Amino acid sequence: MKRRSTPAQQAILNMLKAADSALSQDMIEQQLKGETDRVTIYRVLNRFCEDGLAHRITSDEGKFYFALCKNCQQQHHTHDHFHFRCLSCQKVECLEEKVKVSLPLGYSAANVNCWVSGYCANCSA
Amino acid sequence: MKRRSTPAQQAILNMLKAADSALSQDMIEQQLKGETDRVTIYRVLNRFCEDGLAHRITSDEGKFYFALCKNCQQQHHTHDHFHFRCLSCQKVECLEEKVKVSLPLGYSAANVNCWVSGYCANCSA
DNA sequence: TTTATTATTGCAACATTGTTGCAATAAGAG
DNA sequence: CTCTTATTGCAACAATGTTGCAATAATAAA
Ligand SMILES: [Zn+2]
Ligand SMILES: [Zn+2]
Ligand SMILES: [Zn+2]
Ligand SMILES: [Zn+2]
Numbered sequence: 001m002k003r004r005s006t007p008a009q010q011a012i013l014n015m016l017k018a019a020d021s022a023l024s025q026d027m028i029e030q031q032l033k034g035e036t037d038r039v040t041i042y043r044v045l046n047r048f049c050e051d052g053l054a055h056r057i058t059s060d061e062g063k064f065y066f067a068l069c070k071n072c073q074q075q076h077h078t079h080d081h082f083h084f085r086c087l088s089c090q091k092v093e094c095l096e097e098k099v100k101v102s103l104p105l106g107y108s109a110a111n112v113n114c115w116v117s118g119y120c121a122n123c124s125a
Numbered sequence: 126m127k128r129r130s131t132p133a134q135q136a137i138l139n140m141l142k143a144a145d146s147a148l149s150q151d152m153i154e155q156q157l158k159g160e161t162d163r164v165t166i167y168r169v170l171n172r173f174c175e176d177g178l179a180h181r182i183t184s185d186e187g188k189f190y191f192a193l194c195k196n197c198q199q200q201h202h203t204h205d206h207f208h209f210r211c212l213s214c215q216k217v218e219c220l221e222e223k224v225k226v227s228l229p230l231g232y233s234a235a236n237v238n239c240w241v242s243g244y245c246a247n248c249s250a
Numbered sequence: 251t252t253t254a255t256t257a258t259t260g261c262a263a264c265a266t267t268g269t270t271g272c273a274a275t276a277a278g279a280g
Numbered sequence: 281c282t283c284t285t286a287t288t289g290c291a292a293c294a295a296t297g298t299t300g301c302a303a304t305a306a307t308a309a310a
Contacts, residue, residue: 004257004306025296037260042297044258060238062187062267063296082226087235097226099239101207104220106246110212113185114224114239121231129277129286150267162289167268169287187296188267252310259304267296275288280281 003051008036012044016054022067022083022092024059055079060115065092080112088123128176133161137169141179147192147208147217149184180204185240190217205237213248 003009012028025041032041045066048054052074054066065083072078082095099114128134137153150166157166170191173179179191180202190208197203207220224239 001257002307006258006306008259038296039261039298040259047258058183058185058187060183060236062183062189064187084228084232095226095229097228100225101220101222101239101241103209103222103241103243104246106249107209108243108249109241110243111185112239112241114226114237116226116228116234116237118228118233118235121229124231124233126286127278131277131287133288163267164269164290165288172287254309255307257304257306259302261301261303263299265296265298267294269294270292272290273288274290275286277284277286279284 003047008040009044009047011036012041013048013053016048016066016068022057022065022094024063024065024092026063027090052077057083057115058113059083059085059092060117061085067092067094070094082114082116084120085115085117086120086123087117088119091120093120128172133165134169134172136161137166138173138178141173141191141193147182147190147219149188149190149217151188152215177202182208182240183238184208184210184217185242186210192217192219195219207239207241209245210240210242211245211248212242213244216245218245 011032015028015031016023025038025045028041029036029038045054045056048066049056052069052072054068055077057065057067057079059065069077080099082097082099084093084095099112103109136157140153140156141148150163150170153166154161154163170179170181173191174181177194177197179193182190182192182204184190194202205224207222207224209218209220224237228234
C-alpha cells in the first residue's frame with residue numbers, strides 16, 4: 001500500500017517536528033482548529049507509527065501521545081526511554097534516559113511504558 | 126466521614142488480598158458476576174486509595190489498576206515501583222524494583238508511572 | 251491533459267472507561 | 281427500635297479511540 005502526501009498528513013508531520021515534543025490527538029485537533037476530523041488525525045498518527053516514523057506511548061492520564069522517532073534505526077526501533085509530562089505547561093517529552101529494570105526470574109519483557117510527571121525547567125523556575 | 130463495612134467493600138478487599146496482584150474494575154466486575162454496579166466498584170476502589178489502603182496506577186493499555194499497598198508507611202506512601210502486565214495471563218503485579226531516573230537539570234518529579242509488559246514466569250515456560 | 255485506480259477523508263455509529271447527580275437503601279450509633 | 285448519613289444503583293454524561301462506508305482526491309497510466 002503506497003502512501004500519499006496529503007494536507008492533513010503534512011500538517012501533522014510539521015506540527016510534530018515543530019513541537020519537538022509528543023502530541024496527543026486533541027492537542028493536534030486544537031492547533032488545526034477543527035479543519036481536520038478526529039478520526040483522520042488518529043489514522044494519520046497510526047500510519048506514522050506503522051511506517052516507523054513515530055512511536056505511540058500511553059500517558060499516565062490514560063491517553064495516547066505520539067512522538068517522532070529520534071534515535072531509532074530504520075529497522076530496529078527501541079522506545080525504552082522515559083517520558084516526561086509537565087503538570088503545568090502540559091508538554092510531553094521523550095527523555096534521553098533509558099529505562100533500566102531487572103525483572104524477576106523467568107519473566108520476559110516485550111515493551112516498556114514509563115512516565116514521570118512533574119514540572120519542567122521552564123515551569124519550575 | 127466514617128467508613129461503613131458493606132458486602133461490596135468486603136468482597137472487593139478480599140479479592141484484592143486473594144489476587145495478590147493489581148485488579149481493574151472490569152476484572153472485579155467479572156468475578157463479582159455483575160452483583161455489584163460498575164460505579165460502586167469504582168467508588169469502593171477510590172475509597173481504598175483515599176484511605177491509603179491501595180494505590181491506583183494507569184496501565185499501558187490506558188486503564189486503571191488498583192493494588193493494595195504493601196511497603197507503604199501509614200503516613201508516607203511511595204509508589205515508585207515498576208508494574209508488570211503479562212500479555213498472556215493478564216496478571217498485573219507490583220514489582221519490588223524501584224524506578225530510578227535522573228531528570229534533566231531544573232526538572233522536578235511529582236509522580237512516576239512505570240510499566241513493563243511481557244510474559245510472566247508461568248507464561249514464559 | 252484526461253482517465254483510472256485506490257489511498258485517504260469525513261461522518262455516523264459504536265465500544266470502553268470513568269465520573270456525577272439523585273433518590274433509595276442500609277450500616278451503625280444511641 | 282429509631283435516626284443519621286454513608287453507601288448503593290441507575291441514568292446520564294464526558295472523553296478517548298475504533299470501524300464501516302460512501303465521497304474525495306493523490307498519483308499513476310493512457
Ligand atoms: Zn522508533
Ligand atoms: Zn518517546
Ligand atoms: Zn501506598
Ligand atoms: Zn504498585
